[in-house]
Amino acid sequence: MEIIGAIITLFGSFVLLVASIGLVRMPDVYNRLQVGTKATTLGTILSLVGLAFVVPGWTAKLILLIIFIMMTNPVSSHVLARVAYFIKIPFTSRTVTDKLKLSDKALRIEHEPK
Amino acid sequence: MKFKNISVLFVILLLFWLALNNSLKLPVVLIGIGVSALVALLFCSKCSLFNDMKFSPKALVNTIMFLVVFFIELVKSNIDVTRRVLSPSLPINPGIVEVKTKLKSKFGRMLLANSITLTPGTLTVEVIEDSFFIHWIDVEDDEIGSASKKIVEKFEKYLEVIYG
Amino acid sequence: MVNTILTIALAITILSIGITMVRFAIGKTAIDRVIAFDVMTIASISIIAILAWMSGRVIYLDIAIVYGLLSFLAVIIIAKYLEKSL
Numbered sequence: 001m002e003i004i005g006a007i008i009t010l011f012g013s014f015v016l017l018v019a020s021i022g023l024v025r026m027p028d029v030y031n032r033l034q035v036g037t038k039a040t041t042l043g044t045i046l047s048l049v050g051l052a053f054v055v056p057g058w059t060a061k062l063i064l065l066i067i068f069i070m071m072t073n074p075v076s077s078h079v080l081a082r083v084a085y086f087i088k089i090p091f092t093s094r095t096v097t098d099k100l101k102l103s104d105k106a107l108r109i110e111h112e113p114k
Numbered sequence: 115m116k117f118k119n120i121s122v123l124f125v126i127l128l129l130f131w132l133a134l135n136n137s138l139k140l141p142v143v144l145i146g147i148g149v150s151a152l153v154a155l156l157f158c159s160k161c162s163l164f165n166d167m168k169f170s171p172k173a174l175v176n177t178i179m180f181l182v183v184f185f186i187e188l189v190k191s192n193i194d195v196t197r198r199v200l201s202p203s204l205p206i207n208p209g210i211v212e213v214k215t216k217l218k219s220k221f222g223r224m225l226l227a228n229s230i231t232l233t234p235g236t237l238t239v240e241v242i243e244d245s246f247f248i249h250w251i252d253v254e255d256d257e258i259g260s261a262s263k264k265i266v267e268k269f270e271k272y273l274e275v276i277y278g
Numbered sequence: 279m280v281n282t283i284l285t286i287a288l289a290i291t292i293l294s295i296g297i298t299m300v301r302f303a304i305g306k307t308a309i310d311r312v313i314a315f316d317v318m319t320i321a322s323i324s325i326i327a328i329l330a331w332m333s334g335r336v337i338y339l340d341i342a343i344v345y346g347l348l349s350f351l352a353v354i355i356i357a358k359y360l361e362k363s364l
Contacts, residue, residue, distance in 0.1 A: 017291075074238075
């Protein structure tokens with residue numbers, strides 16, 4: 001049982017490694033956010049689940065930590081993507097479509113007084 | 115309605131306290147009940163977050179189904195991300211598309227946006243009224259209808275039952 | 279055996295923080311640096327959890343929870359500041 005948990009933790013750290021490589025390789029802010037959010041969430045969840053197999057007595061706290069990460073991580077990446085769009089950080093040249101700019105709703109939001 | 119909000123918050127706070135303490139001794143449980151009742155009464159007299167939550171058996175079944183689908187999608191999205199990151203040519207085709215949702219309740223929409231962020235290749239950028247603007251790493255379809263079908267529908271059918 | 283595997287996992291996680299440091303250094307925009315910061319803090323949560331097992335102290339997990347909370351708040355506040363709505 002302990003060996004299985006340790007292997008799950010090892011797998012989680014490989015997913016975190018993929019996240020960091022993707023962070024260096026991706027061409028613009030939005031793609032980096034995609035890789036950063038997904039891979040770090042699963043990597044941390046796998047590490048903590050593996051530790052819960054290794055030490056069953058810690059399960060309650062580890063589940064608390066997992067729920068916490070699952071709730072907060074997408075929220076922070078959503079906030080960062082929104083800010084990056086509204087301070088006009090450019091897209092990569094490979095971007096094919098931008099519906100938010102074409103939509104009249106977006107223009108109305110930008111002209112709203114703070 | 116007010117009682118429902120307060121009791122849901124009370125249960126969440128009590129579970130958080132018990133998991134943090136990792137014990138079921140009498141003094142710990144009593145302190146937890148007292149403090150979470152106090153906090154729920156003081157800070158949730160006007161909140162409306164859990165208004166649309168339903169507690170029927172059907173909702174419970176749908177919650178479990180939602181979690182299962184969510185974890186499968188999370189693993190799939192990581193395989194997808196790994197494939198894109200490690201292949202030498204970096205196969206991306208990004209863009210922002212618009213999708214529509216039918217959900218009305220705030221909490222349900224937050225869960226939907228979070229799930230969209232964690233599923234293969236999509237990231238919620240902006241939420242305006244009932245349309246979500248989504249950064250898609252590999253745009254297959256930029257029509258509102260078919261994009262909604264591909265991205266939103268798999269979660270929406272469960273969340274619709276739970277949150278109405 | 280378990281100790282060896284977890285040590286390797288710890289080393290790989292530290293390596294991933296090292297690679298993230300590259301993005302943190304070259305940056306280009308402020309948002310890039312904030313993303314790199316976010317990834318580093320989340321990787322350090324799993325480092326703290328592995329260290330908690332190695333030293334056998336459950337109290338370190340509480341530190342991980344508080345650390346995650348503070349990094350989440352920091353990201354939100356920096357985003358609000360960059361949006362000029364703080």
